[in-house]
Amino acid sequence: xxxxxxxxxxxPTDCAFRNxxxxxxxxxxxGYGFVEWDSPVLEPTALYRKKSGPEIVAQLFNFIDKGERExxxxxxxxxxxxxxxxxxxxxxxxPLKWFSIPQCFRYEKQQRGRLREHFQLNCDLxxxxxxxxxGEIIALAIDLLRxxxxxxxxxxxxxxxxxxxxxxxxxxxVPEEQxxxxxxxxxxxxxxxRETTAVKLGDLADPVFQVLEGGGRSEKLExxxxxxxxxxxxxxxxxxxxxxxxxxxxxxxxxEVFDRAGKLRAIAGGGRYDNLISHLSDGLVSLPxxxxxxxxxxxxxxxxxxxxxxAPLAHVVSQQSALDIYLVIAKEERRPDALRQVQQLRDHGWxxxxxxxxxxxxxxxxSAEAMSARIALLYGDEWPQVKIKQMTSGDQELxxxxxLNDRLRQLL
Amino acid sequence: xxxxxxxxxxxPTDCAFRNxxxxxxxxxxxGYGFVEWDSPVLEPTALYRKKSGPEIVAQLFNFIDKGERExxxxxxxxxxxxxxxxxxxxxxxxPLKWFSIPQCFRYEKQQRGRLREHFQLNCDLxxxxxxxxxGEIIALAIDLLRxxxxxxxxxxxxxxxxxxxxxxxxxxxVPEEQxxxxxxxxxxxxxxxRETTAVKLGDLADPVFQVLEGGGRSEKLExxxxxxxxxxxxxxxxxxxxxxxxxxxxxxxxxEVFDRAGKLRAIAGGGRYDNLISHLSDGLVSLPxxxxxxxxxxxxxxxxxxxxxxAPLAHVVSQQSALDIYLVIAKEERRPDALRQVQQLRDHGWxxxxxxxxxxxxxxxxSAEAMSARIALLYGDEWPQVKIKQMTSGDQELxxxxxLNDRLRQLL
Numbered sequence: 001x002x003x004x005x006x007x008x009x010x011x012p013t014d015c016a017f018r019n020x021x022x023x024x025x026x027x028x029x030x031g032y033g034f035v036e037w038d039s040p041v042l043e044p045t046a047l048y049r050k051k052s053g054p055e056i057v058a059q060l061f062n063f064i065d066k067g068e069r070e071x072x073x074x075x076x077x078x079x080x081x082x083x084x085x086x087x088x089x090x091x092x093x094x095p096l097k098w099f100s101i102p103q104c105f106r107y108e109k110q111q112r113g114r115l116r117e118h119f120q121l122n123c124d125l126x127x128x129x130x131x132x133x134x135g136e137i138i139a140l141a142i143d144l145l146r147x148x149x150x151x152x153x154x155x156x157x158x159x160x161x162x163x164x165x166x167x168x169x170x171x172x173x174v175p176e177e178q179x180x181x182x183x184x185x186x187x188x189x190x191x192x193x194r195e196t197t198a199v200k201l202g203d204l205a206d207p208v209f210q211v212l213e214g215g216g217r218s219e220k221l222e223x224x225x226x227x228x229x230x231x232x233x234x235x236x237x238x239x240x241x242x243x244x245x246x247x248x249x250x251x252x253x254x255x256e257v258f259d260r261a262g263k264l265r266a267i268a269g270g271g272r273y274d275n276l277i278s279h280l281s282d283g284l285v286s287l288p289x290x291x292x293x294x295x296x297x298x299x300x301x302x303x304x305x306x307x308x309x310x311a312p313l314a315h316v317v318s319q320q321s322a323l324d325i326y327l328v329i330a331k332e333e334r335r336p337d338a339l340r341q342v343q344q345l346r347d348h349g350w351x352x353x354x355x356x357x358x359x360x361x362x363x364x365x366x367s368a369e370a371m372s373a374r375i376a377l378l379y380g381d382e383w384p385q386v387k388i389k390q391m392t393s394g395d396q397e398l399x400x401x402x403x404l405n406d407r408l409r410q411l412l
Numbered sequence: 413x414x415x416x417x418x419x420x421x422x423x424p425t426d427c428a429f430r431n432x433x434x435x436x437x438x439x440x441x442x443g444y445g446f447v448e449w450d451s452p453v454l455e456p457t458a459l460y461r462k463k464s465g466p467e468i469v470a471q472l473f474n475f476i477d478k479g480e481r482e483x484x485x486x487x488x489x490x491x492x493x494x495x496x497x498x499x500x501x502x503x504x505x506x507p508l509k510w511f512s513i514p515q516c517f518r519y520e521k522q523q524r525g526r527l528r529e530h531f532q533l534n535c536d537l538x539x540x541x542x543x544x545x546x547g548e549i550i551a552l553a554i555d556l557l558r559x560x561x562x563x564x565x566x567x568x569x570x571x572x573x574x575x576x577x578x579x580x581x582x583x584x585x586v587p588e589e590q591x592x593x594x595x596x597x598x599x600x601x602x603x604x605x606r607e608t609t610a611v612k613l614g615d616l617a618d619p620v621f622q623v624l625e626g627g628g629r630s631e632k633l634e635x636x637x638x639x640x641x642x643x644x645x646x647x648x649x650x651x652x653x654x655x656x657x658x659x660x661x662x663x664x665x666x667x668e669v670f671d672r673a674g675k676l677r678a679i680a681g682g683g684r685y686d687n688l689i690s691h692l693s694d695g696l697v698s699l700p701x702x703x704x705x706x707x708x709x710x711x712x713x714x715x716x717x718x719x720x721x722x723a724p725l726a727h728v729v730s731q732q733s734a735l736d737i738y739l740v741i742a743k744e745e746r747r748p749d750a751l752r753q754v755q756q757l758r759d760h761g762w763x764x765x766x767x768x769x770x771x772x773x774x775x776x777x778x779s780a781e782a783m784s785a786r787i788a789l790l791y792g793d794e795w796p797q798v799k800i801k802q803m804t805s806g807d808q809e810l811x812x813x814x815x816l817n818d819r820l821r822q823l824l
Contacts, residue, residue, distance in 0.1 A: 001495050001498055001499050001693065001696075002499075003451070003452050003455070003495075004452060004454055004455065004456065004477075004481065004483060005479075007452035007454060008452065009449075009450075009451050009452070009492075009496050010449055010450035010451070011449055011496070011500060011503075012447040012448065012449050012510065014449075015447075015448045015449045015450050015512075016447070016448065018450075019448065030732075030733070030763055031758045031761070031762070031763050031764065032758065032763075032764070032765070033735055033763060033764065033765030033783065035424040035427075035428070035733045036424065036427045036428065036431065037421075037422055037423055037424050037426075037427045038421075038422035038427050038430075039415065039421050039422070040415050040416060040419035040420065040421070040529065041453060041485075041515065041517075041529070042416055042419060042473065042485070042517070042529075043415070043416065044416065058478075061454065061475075061477060061478075061483075063473075063475030063476075064475075065416075065473060065519065066470075066473075066519045067417075067519075069416065071416060071473075073453075073454070073485075080421075083413050083415075084421050084423070086413055087413045087414075088423060091423075093779065093782055095768065097765075098424065100427075103453065105453075105454070107477065107478045107479075117452065117453070117454075128768050128769065130768045130769040132768035132769060133768050135751075136768060139755070143758065227751065230748050230751045230752050230755075231751060231752065231754070231755040232752075232755055233755070281413065284413075320442075321442070321447045323445055336642050339547075339639065339642045339643060340642050340643065340644070342643070343551070343642075343643040343644055343645070346443045346444065346555065349443070350443065351442055351443050351444075351445060352443065352444070352445065353444070353445030353509075356507065356540050356542045356544035356545050356548060357540065357542040357544060367505065370505055371445065
């Protein structure tokens with residue numbers, strides 16, 4: 001009676017927590033002029049193989065469908081984005097500012113912060129190669145966290161530039177076919193012994209270590225930090241050239257967002273990928289792009305570990321299921337009258353509940369309390385008057401049934 | 413570059429339309445005291461086989477995962493609901509009023525109103541066998557449509573009772589193992605020639621046709637209609653004993669919702685299923701239940717075909733992406749000042765956009781219009797004053813930058 005390993009059931013409280021995260025994500029994205037879109041959970045496997053090479057298949061929930069198609073549950077959104085943008089881009093003004101909250105799936109060993117599914121906010125800005133696009137997208141990533149109450153003391157955007165490294169490799173006459181492997185070595189250098197990295201880098205070890213130890217300067221990144229400074233967000237960013245990001249398709253600025261304490265996996269990551277749409281559309285459509293993804297699992301952990309962030313969100317969550325009104329039917333002969341009013345009250349937009357069968361008055365009040373109702377209405381001997389009880393203060397009053405809505409409008 | 417057959421891409425307008433439907437569904441469900449939950453997209457195939465028999469597998473997107481598990485993309489939510497409720501029911505007060513909006517998948521021939529995926533609102537009321545539970549759940553189904561503006565002239569709930577038929581079969585000494593097949597014949601009778609049905613029914617043809625032609629009376633259903641009458645919803649319901657619903661697990665009242673014109677497939681369907689949770693949990697947990705499902709595809713078609721319903725929803729949809737403010741940067745040297753203010757305006761909760769690179773003033777105003785911005789702010793020669801232009805009226809005024817927020821608060 002368990003879900004599959006790595007998959008989550010969302011009981012009402014979990015679901016409300018998740019929805020509260022999604023709602024805030026949507027609000028911030030819309031504040032930036034981003035619009036939501038979505039794509040299918042299932043796509044042709046070829047789409048992912050084309051982007052990431054044949055090795056990706058080992059990590060997919062993939063299969064042959066009943067129509068003999070090779071299909072896979074989406075491990076990420078970007079290939080679908082490229083597919084949809086290549087097909088429809090002519091219908092839209094540039095730049096496209098698109099976001100989506102897909103559920104993504106990977107068949108991987110489960111670890112802390114990594115399940116076999118997660119929801120992943122994707123924000124992509126397509127069709128603009130200005131450096132201001134990076135500024136806009138990184139500011140968005142930061143504001144998505146600020147919206148929960150996170151400060152620069154708690155989270156940091158580590159900023160780098162793949163082009164800085166490819167320039168260095170080019171200057172040193174390293175053949176292009178070795179770049180991808182060397183960039184992976186640099187990406188991993190933080191997590192490996194220095195000697196291992198040195199061996200893998202060979203001749204390049206000295207210049208690379210010099211950069212990693214703070215000797216590198218990138219005017220492009222300094223200008224980008226300057227943009228974020230104007231926005232008042234510079235405290236959140238830190239140039240860190242050791243970030244390269246494993247994915248081969250990034251072409252320029254890359255960044256990852258972490259908790260400052262460094263206890264969790266990356267909260268978000270992204271960068272510029274100017275060639276991907278062209279690659280995935282066989283050159284049909286070529287558009288520069290910059291974007292990032294932020295998962296719900298790591299962010300959820302960080303929220304839960306940060307009391308000053310968790311408490312206000314928990315309050316929002318509890319409000320989501322709170323009732324406005326609970327009807328207490330003290331006499332069963334009043335049930336038809338109550339039923340009539342239930343409908344009117346709900347039509348008014350209030351959240352209303354009541355006991356579907358006969359129950360003791362005390363038990364009905366308990367339900368009202370359990371469901372955080374703000375007001376209980378008592379249908380009993382006083383009819384055609386109704387007793388209004390404000391649940392927090394305990395204040396009670398009698399109101400004629402026909403004036404009930406007016407009075408409730410004042411109270412709610 | 414197409415999605416798989418039967419799967420939808422949601423471009424921004426489609427996605428906003430879908431989200432507007434979801435938002436209204438959530439609002440109405442919460443008005444009834446229902447809380448949202450969710451379950452995994454992928455479940456053990458055994459869960460569906462157990463509920464629906466081995467034939468169901470032919471309609472599934474099912475496969476063997478990399479851990480040698482038989483898994484399937486959920487074709488419906490109820491088996492997951494039974495799984496989760498059986499596991500966690502002790503943690504909740506009864507009745508549970510739960511809703512969810514899962515995406516469900518079936519490998520079927522595509523037809524109008526039937527794709528290979530759809531989103532399906534599920535509402536279930538669990539742990540209450542009172543007839544009032546049916547009243548509550550059917551009222552909810554009706555209010556979900558009323559919330560879009562549908563009237564009793566446009567939609568109808570066809571109401572029936574499986575128990576009425578099983579009582580009839582019992583009275584006529586029909587062995588129980590034949591019931592399921594006979595009920596299916598009755599269910600299909602509307603869509604088949606009378607003679608075909610008559611042959612299949614044999615001795616039962618006469619009494620069954622007598623009922624189908626209006627000779628049947630059900631006190632239970634009359635009482636239920638009475639409940640809905642008290643709520644002012646009786647115009648929406650019609651007792652129709654020909655509705656049996658194919659699914660074998662219903663135990664009592666069943667209903668289907670249709671457009672009155674009868675042009676589309678069922679908009680929603682459901683009923684009482686008191687034995688299913690016990691069956692799926694191997695008798696571990698036994699709880700009476702009543703619920704229904706409403707898909708987004710048929711409802712979406714009906715909305716689009718009903719101008720008086722579509723127009724107000726389209727307005728909501730267009731609002732979802734409308735900007736509050738567009739910044740027009742008339743002089744590039746003003747960009748840093750504009751950038752500073754973009755952040756402040758967004759922090760204020762307004763939806764703000766601007767051109768990321770230099771562009772002609774006219775083109776920037778075009779963008780403001782295309783994004784339905786209510787206000788354009790002009791950063792140019794007037795700095796440190798900003799020109800405010802109200803896009804609808806064309807009214808313009810100059811405001812000192814430090815008083816901008818105050819003035820915008822008045823205008824927005």
